[in-house]
Amino acid sequence: MTVDAPQTSSDNNPGDLQLYAKAKKVYPQSVKGRFRNFKWAFMIFALGLYYFLPFVRWDRGPNAPDQAVLIDFPARRFYFFFIEIWPQEIYYLTGLLILAALTLFLMNALAGRVWCGYMCFQTVWTDLFMLVERWIEGDRRERIKADKQPMTLPRVGKLISKHIVWLLIAWWTGGAWVLYFADAPTLVEELAFGQAPMVAYVWIGILTATTYIMAGHMREQVCVYMCPWPRIQAALTDEWALNVTYRKDRGEPRGSLKKMKARAEEGLPAGDCVDCGQCVAVCPTGIDIRDGAQLACIQCGLCIDACDNVMEKIGKPRGLVDYDTDINIQRHLEGKDSVYRFIRPRTIIYIVMISLVSGLMLYTLANRQLVDLNVLHDRNPLFVTLSDGSIRNGYTIRLINKASTHRDFEMSLVGVPEGFSMKAVGIESDDPRSMVIPIDQDITKELRVQVFAPPQADLDKSQSIGFNVRDTETGEAQLVTDYFKAP
Ligand code: SF4
Ligand code: SF4
Incomplete structure (x- = not known):
């Protein structure tokens, strides 16, 4: 017994168009x-x-x-x-998604819907x-x-x-x-x-x-x-991709084993397909692979197993249903041998892109820092002129300790002239240009920091300023530059 492919509205008469195709129950055989x-x-x-x-x-x-x-x-x-x-x-997640998409495209270029059929x-x-x-x-x-x-x-x-x-x-x-x-x-x-x-x-x-x-x-x-x-896969594939196919050149004309034997004895063309319906009976989507490429075919290869078992029983070579390319289907019909081209521009492009993205991700992972520093300059006011003529700029500094241990970081001002100093709310320091910030494992610490330029300092409207943090024990450091604003 055979089971028809899922019906679509196009299966109906034009005058009897239905927008809903009732599902037909499929009974896949082991x-x-x-x-x-x-x-x-x-x-x-x-x-x-x-x-x-x-x-x-x-x-x-x-x-x-x-x-x-x-x-x-x-x-x-x-x-x-x-x-x-x-x-x-989060860019690592973006990288992983790009890798997954490229791998799917590569699998598709090599063996069609292999993802659907197996994974x-x-x-x-x-x-x-x-x-x-x-x-x-x-x-x-x-x-x-x-x-x-x-x-x-x-x-x-x-x-x-x-x-x-x-x-x-x-x-x-x-x-x-x-x-x-x-x-x-x-x-x-x-x-x-x-x-x-x-x-x-x-x-x-x-x-x-x-x-x-x-x-x-x-x-x-x-x-x-x-x-x-x-x-999407149908739009991405090409004629060189392997797909589960029925070799029409070998299988047709099809008929029962008895009929085919009789035809062969009479010298008439007799295909290898004995029309046993095993390939349809095992299909999880209930289609007949002998009808050619179909959207419902998930390329699971079970019809290949079914047909190979039949071929073995009747003493014919396996592979009447097998993975093959559109090019080879045509070549077989013309009596030519199979050709395969797995290395072609699209597979090379996918492999190069996969290598590049994985290489980049591995490099960034290998060089991943366990400290992170973000500096945000106050927007309003950009600067304050104090009564003694010195200029003050405010910053919000976010320090992240990604390690699983407590760490002490020394934060210092760099790239600014002599006389510049800084203070942070809640942190005491004897050195006006640096301070030690203790920070527990695996947390982010936010600090309000004020930087002062001395009176009569020769200042541009905007000059570069650097904040450097350094783990006092391991020496791991990070430098972030921002701007110091003046009148
Ligand atoms: S590969 Fe064969 S068994 Fe699997 S879905 Fe396609 S036609 Fe059905
Ligand atoms: S299993 Fe093989 S022999 Fe049997 S109907 Fe399918 S293609 Fe023909």
Whole structure:
């Protein structure tokens, strides 16, 4: 039995145009093969990583959280193993997003929708939900048969069990998500005793619902109707990208094994496709790859496994359905050999851009400073002339200690003539041009600083002034320049 592709309004007669295409239920059949094995392996890896990563510990010293991956909203920090990102360093996130987009483009240039078929969250969770469905309700044949028969008590029991397991997986998915935003063991305990913050329950509820609906009920409809990537991908791809394809030159004319044998014996053309429908039966989106490239094809490769199994059984070479390029489809029809071109301008551009962005990010990470200094000149007034003729400028100075230990910083004036001095509210110092600022670990300290130019100083309206901070122990320093304003 074959299952039709999801219907669209264009499938209808022009006079019977419908804006809503009713979803047709797809009953994907289990299959064994190399692509299926790869999908299982990736699913175990991805889900294992997602569910257990919050429990991995990473020692950052006595005053910092020890969760390896943590998005700490109250402290406004993102921790990823040895990396700690502050709000001022949000450009790292921009870099990561650019890298992700470029990697997706590169994957697309090499092997089409390989992301959709193997790595997308929707695919991974749908695969898991289908596995549960198969375990409880049976494979395709049993499910189709059961759906056609009247409801019985055992069937109701199976359906209830399936939805309970689906909901448990969905709940665990939402539960794992919130663990990335707080200390995981503590939050698990709070959740168990109903003492977690309300926002945690709300997010678990939202993710439980979306996972259950999208992976359990909507499945291929998310890929076909909701996701923008197939449309973007279609605009980005070219004829050299590998896609799951049916080799028409080999497969046609198709027909049952008996019919094809008879045709061959009569000396008539006989294709390798025995029209068994296995490639359609295993397809998670319910389409027939023999109809050519389709938006609904997520390129999961399961039809390749199905067809290879059939070919092996009937003693024909594998690869009637396989990853191949549009160029080769045409070449095969013309009786020519396959050609592949993985190194071409677009793949080179993507690789160069990925290398540049990753190199830049690694360089900035390796040279990341654990002290940060911001200087903001007062706008109103820009300067004040005091009764003795000296000029005063005010600044707001923000000093950030990104280390996990208390530090003493010496802040000094640089690049200004003799006689300049400074004072900071709440800090005592014997030296008029420098002061020591103690600052606790992992915090930002804001200071009101006043800089004075002596009377009769030869001043321009605006001259450069430098503030230098230096860790008294490690010597790590940062210099920021601003302006000193005068009449
Ligand atoms: S046609 Fe093949 S590759 Fe495409 S979604 Fe169906 S099984 Fe996967
Ligand atoms: S599985 Fe292979 S042989 Fe069977 S219908 Fe599909 S393409 Fe033809």
